[in-house]
Amino acid sequence: MNPRKYLKVYKKFLHTSFASELEYKTNILIDLITAILSLIGSIFLLSIFFQNNVSIGDWEFEEALIIQGIYTILNGITNTWFNPNLSEIVKHVREGTLDFVLLKPIDSQFFISLKKINPSGFLEIMLGLCLLLFCIKINQINLNLSFLSLSLITVTCSICILYSLWFFISTTTIWFVKTWNATEVLRSFLYVGRFPLNSFSFSLRIFFSVFIPIAFITTIPSEVFLGLSQSWKILLEIIVALVFLITSRKFWLFALKFYSSASS
Amino acid sequence: MISNLINRKILTLLKVQYSNMLEYRVEIALWAISGVIPFFMLNIWTNNSLNESINISNVMLSRYFLCAFFVRQFSVVWVVFSFEEDSLMGKVSPYLIQPLNPFFRYFAQHLAEQITRFPFAIIIAFFFFIFNPESIWIPNLGILLLSILSTFLSFLIQFLIQSIVACLCFWTEKASSIERLLFIPTLFLSGLLAPVVSFPEYVKSWIYLTPFPYLIDFPANVLSGNPTNIAGGLSIQVLWVLLLFPAFKKMWSAGTKKYTAMGS
Numbered sequence: 001m002n003p004r005k006y007l008k009v010y011k012k013f014l015h016t017s018f019a020s021e022l023e024y025k026t027n028i029l030i031d032l033i034t035a036i037l038s039l040i041g042s043i044f045l046l047s048i049f050f051q052n053n054v055s056i057g058d059w060e061f062e063e064a065l066i067i068q069g070i071y072t073i074l075n076g077i078t079n080t081w082f083n084p085n086l087s088e089i090v091k092h093v094r095e096g097t098l099d100f101v102l103l104k105p106i107d108s109q110f111f112i113s114l115k116k117i118n119p120s121g122f123l124e125i126m127l128g129l130c131l132l133l134f135c136i137k138i139n140q141i142n143l144n145l146s147f148l149s150l151s152l153i154t155v156t157c158s159i160c161i162l163y164s165l166w167f168f169i170s171t172t173t174i175w176f177v178k179t180w181n182a183t184e185v186l187r188s189f190l191y192v193g194r195f196p197l198n199s200f201s202f203s204l205r206i207f208f209s210v211f212i213p214i215a216f217i218t219t220i221p222s223e224v225f226l227g228l229s230q231s232w233k234i235l236l237e238i239i240v241a242l243v244f245l246i247t248s249r250k251f252w253l254f255a256l257k258f259y260s261s262a263s264s
Numbered sequence: 265m266i267s268n269l270i271n272r273k274i275l276t277l278l279k280v281q282y283s284n285m286l287e288y289r290v291e292i293a294l295w296a297i298s299g300v301i302p303f304f305m306l307n308i309w310t311n312n313s314l315n316e317s318i319n320i321s322n323v324m325l326s327r328y329f330l331c332a333f334f335v336r337q338f339s340v341v342w343v344v345f346s347f348e349e350d351s352l353m354g355k356v357s358p359y360l361i362q363p364l365n366p367f368f369r370y371f372a373q374h375l376a377e378q379i380t381r382f383p384f385a386i387i388i389a390f391f392f393f394i395f396n397p398e399s400i401w402i403p404n405l406g407i408l409l410l411s412i413l414s415t416f417l418s419f420l421i422q423f424l425i426q427s428i429v430a431c432l433c434f435w436t437e438k439a440s441s442i443e444r445l446l447f448i449p450t451l452f453l454s455g456l457l458a459p460v461v462s463f464p465e466y467v468k469s470w471i472y473l474t475p476f477p478y479l480i481d482f483p484a485n486v487l488s489g490n491p492t493n494i495a496g497g498l499s500i501q502v503l504w505v506l507l508l509f510p511a512f513k514k515m516w517s518a519g520t521k522k523y524t525a526m527g528s
Contacts, residue, residue: 027441034445041452044467048458049308052317056308181294188298201311204304 009106010114017084017117031120035127039072042194057198064196066135066222070155071194072128074217077159078166078190080121085113086170087183093173096261109252113167132225141225154221154234157241161217162190164244167252174255186212193218216240277369281376292377296384299336302329303392305457318462324490325459326399330392331411331484332456337385338378339419339479343370344443347430352437357525365516367427374423403487410494411487417501418479422450424508425475431512434519449474455481459490475504 021028046068050061059067089112092098101108136143169182176182189212197205197219209215216237223229285292306329309315315325347370350356359366393400403411429446432439451457453467453476460471460481471477478501485492 024438026436027438030441030445034441034448037445037448038451041448044452045457048462048464049312049314051464053312053314056312056314176290181291181298185294185298188301191301192304195308199308199312200304201307204307 006106006110013115014117017115018119021117021119028120028123032123035072035076035120035124039068039127039131042068042071057196057200059196059198062135062138063222063226065131066139066225067196067218068194069128069131069135070158070218070221070225072131073125073155074128074158074162074193076121076124076126076128078121078162079124080118081114082163082166083121084116084118086166088112088116089170090173093259098259099261102256102259108256109167109249113163135225139226141227147224147227150229150234151221151224154224154229154237157237158217158221160241161213161244164241164248165212167248171248171252171255174259190214190217196222213240213244273364274368274372277372278376281369281372282379285373285376285380289380292380293384295340296337296381296388299333299340300388302333302336302456305329309458314462318459320459320461320490323399324488326396327401327488328459328484328490330389330399331487332459332480333392334385334389334487335411335415335418335480335483336456337381338415339422339483341374341419341422341426343367343374343423343426344430344433344440346370346373347427348433348438348440351433354525356523360520360523367516370427371423374419378419401489403489407486407489410498411483414478414483414486414498414501417498417505418483421475421501421504421508422479424505424512428508428512428515431515431519434522434524449476450479453477454479455484459485461490472500478504 043065046061046064049056050064054060056064089098092101092112101111104111135141141147165186166183169186172182192200192208193214197208197215200208205215220229220233220237224234306326309325309329310322315322320328347356347366350359350366356366359369425446426443429439429443432442453460453471453474455477460468460477463471478497482492482497482501484490486494486497
């Protein structure tokens with residue numbers, strides 16, 4: 001492992017994928033409108049839930065907006081990095097081009113996870129950040145160093161969990177070849193992350209914290225934002241994130257043993 | 265004679281596509297699972313007793329969301345994505361020579377997929393009834409036929425809209441991003457996530473002028489037995505089909521003149 005080499009390679013990745021993506025300039029504009037509309041849509045949906053209720057699962061409208069903000073940021077990150085790269089794994093396996101990746105003198109997981117970038121996701125991240133700033137204002141959260149560092153830690157953990165989930169599902173391609181639809185299932189389940197965990201019934205709450213840890217992804221960072229989170233929850237999130245990261249790494253190395261190249 | 269020929273063509277297309285689709289049973293099962301969002305929404309609605317304010321009982325609401333799930337299952341359209349791939353790979357060229365509009369091929373593909381999907385949707389509904397035994401009901405034959413008709417019309421409207429968007433592939437390479445943009449209002453306004461009755465007045469005043477509530481909300485209301493104007497809804501669905509079909513034909517004839525046979 002040579003961090004400087006990887007940094008250099010990553011710069012090259014950024015350069016090439018930006019160059020190819022900027023060929024479709026109108027596409028980026030359309031993606032921006034899509035991101036804005038989708039945020040408006042989910043706020044509209046929230047407003048329907050709140051039109052006759054003050055709180056849902058002990059979350060008020062202004063507080064639920066924080067979850068929307070964090071969800072939007074994470075969705076932007078998914079669209080920028082995870083989605084374009086990990087859907088590529090399916091292609092690599094089906095067409096047998098994973099051979100070329102494995103032959104390169106660089107870590108295969110690094111190459112596969114960061115090769116591409118989709119700049120339109122940045123706009124979504126910005127949108128989410130703007131919403132979060134607005135939420136900080138309307139919820140009168142006072143910014144201090146411990147708050148900032150705690151929220152940064154939990155959001156980073158969420159990103160790690162999210163990445164591991166995506167990577168985990170994409171890795172199963174090595175056995176099943178076509179798991180494009182499995183990512184679609186994950187995507188639809190992640191949709192639930194737009195709402196506070198407490199608004200679901202008890203059994204679903206268990207499901208979303210044990211099997212698919214959506215609870216950890218958006219609800220805990222939002223609680224940190226409101227200053228409600230207990231320290232054991234934050235600690236738990238860090239542990240879960242580490243376990244997920246390590247498992248996804250192990251799983252990738254394990255799966256590679258079963259890779260039998262295609263069409264060559 | 266002519267009708268006989270058309271019949272034979274359609275039957276052959278359907279048969280071919282059905283056997284094609286049967287190969288991807290796991291994929292289609294995953295597709296079906298990824299449509300479970302309405303059930304999560306139902307959980308939010310009933311768990312927070314949000315439905316009291318819109319005068320729908322728990323049972324009726326759970327039937328509504330189950331029907332919304334069904335309608336969505338049988339009106340999913342992805343023709344843009346198929347057509348975009350085919351036109352980028354140059355596969356459209358041989359189709360164009362054939363004495364059959366290539367969209368018939370996609371149409372048959374969708375119908376075949378729906379037939380393959382049917383058992384999986386039934387299994388999901390079965391599980392739904394295990395968890396919500398009080399919402400079991402059997403719609404009478406007339407209602408069942410009407411709702412099948414309106415679901416099919418909803419599918420037809422979406423198929424035509426997407427085919428129009430797909431024709432844009434003749435001008436730009438990436439028409440699918442426009443489809444992703446159009447999907448956002450479809451998602452939030454069609455009634456998949458919240459019944460249209462619950463929408464605030466300022467949306468209800470104009471939403472019936474758009475095709476969106478007729479895509480999921482109307483057929484789901486018919487099937488679940490929630491109050492709705494059946495004759496009015498069906499005639500507006502037919503009206504949309506009649507409006508969109510000439511638009512599609514125009515786009516198609518303008519587009520084929522523009523065709524540049526990419527990738528071949």
